[in-house]
Amino acid sequence: MVEECGLFCGNVQEFSRQHHGPIGGVVRQSKFRHVFAQAWKSEHCIDDVRVSRVTWDSSLCAVNPKFIAVIIEAGGGGAFLVSGRIDQSSPTVCGHAAPVLDIQWSPHDDNIIASASEDCTVKAGQRCCPHSTLLSVEWEAGLLISPQTTDDHRRVYRVWHIPDGGLTGPMTDAILTLEGHSKRVGILAWHPSAFNILLTAGCDNVICVWNVGTGELVYQLGDIHPDLIYSVCWNKDGSAICTVCKDKALRVVDPRRGSVLKVREKVHEGTRPMRAVFLSDGKILTTGFSRMSERQVSLWDTKDLSEPMVVQEMDTSNGVLLPFYDPDTNMVYLVGKGDCTIRYFEVTDESPFVHFLSLYSSKEPQRGAGFLCKRGLDVNKCEIARFFKLHERKVEPISMTVPRKSDLFQGDLYPDTAGLEPALLADEWIAGQDAPPLLVSLSGGYTAPPSKQRDTLRGKPKLASQDSGAGASPPTAGNAPTKEMEEETPQQRAASKETDGTGERPRREDEMLTELLAEMKALRAVVLAQNQRIELLERQLARIEDGDV
16 A cells, blocks of 8 residues: 555656656746636637538637637538627638638738638639639638639639628639649648738648739749648748658748758657647747657757757647647647647746646537637736637637736736737848837737726715715804704705805815825836836745755
């Protein structure tokens, strides 16, 4: 019995070392240690949504501050639902005749979406417009782009002009045609800082980079990947991309030169699909499987890909881990397809570099998930992330929140984030320029809560003046009421009501309100200074505990 207990305790200690740090040691300081996830109430969910059953390993959902798009089942073809509010009655984009594989919103316009499909026929207007294979649909400032297949088996992309008020009926006339992939397209990635630059990757092992504004195929990378491409991700300034392929290799590619800058063979030993994302500091985080089919998370330094900085084994589930990266907080959220949990980690420069924070667990498995950018979060509630979890027939929002008692804007949780304004035009990026995304402050979305004390004090003068005797001091000989004064009370009350509207009482209230606001401003300044002092002391304490002092 003692040996069994000792073995059990040893396993707990090993798990704690891997995910929380050593037992009895110094707890790592982080503002995100206590992040907790909470699902929204049922009235805020989308019910009766038939989420797609396609076997392609994509998130099946894309979200921005305006709209949510979900790939759904559609009889005889493919479609995705686009909604500006949480409502299952929203119309669908059903220009696909085969399952939709991927959808992505543009980072520079909340009304632009790109989608990728397998194979379908487009019907427009009163007539039928036969396209043998529809692969993707993109919205570009009122333009809808959809590919088809020509007689020589090339994929042809068509651009459609959508009126501002949306489609009122089918369309047949395209205004632009783009020629590209020879097989289905399953990966879409918008450039993070250059306007109208879109990357597509297909099952023909080819990567294409488009200038959507002109309809030009500016770069085509056809001889870099020998097998199916699993994942493509831009780096922070859009100067390079990282890819993972079925050959188990991680590549860092310059899309403009068409050259491989770095390559690492067998990033993960398993045969299941992998994923890779660029971090803001240039490192790459990958998810995959070991030779024993254990799910893994690895961190790589692009300066030296010979060995990973860290490899963490998760579990033995067979669902692909989809990483969602937040560059503002440097947190990574891992969503496993078919899992009931969402794990979140913080990436730092301290060993073991990828620190487990916590996980959200529910009873229902997830088909996929959409990740909302920072511009759409509620900064008043210290919400740092929001997911839209896809159930079998429901979409459920989940908020990740940092508990804070202060009502002030939490600047340490919300550094400047990427805005809608692009840093470069398409021609500038094609010419060789690079720039990180332009940042905007989230403090404009903060609303100070109403002060209960202010509302209470506003009412006090009125209540005191209406109370004729309870709150007044006892009359003295000099001010004792006489019979004549008592008889004139009704007239005096009428006169006092007229005077109170424009006389001394409003002035007294304004003076009290001004004093109250000044005092509240001073108190807030004190609270802010104390918070900064506390953070300084915590950092000093952490250095002392780490032995740096």
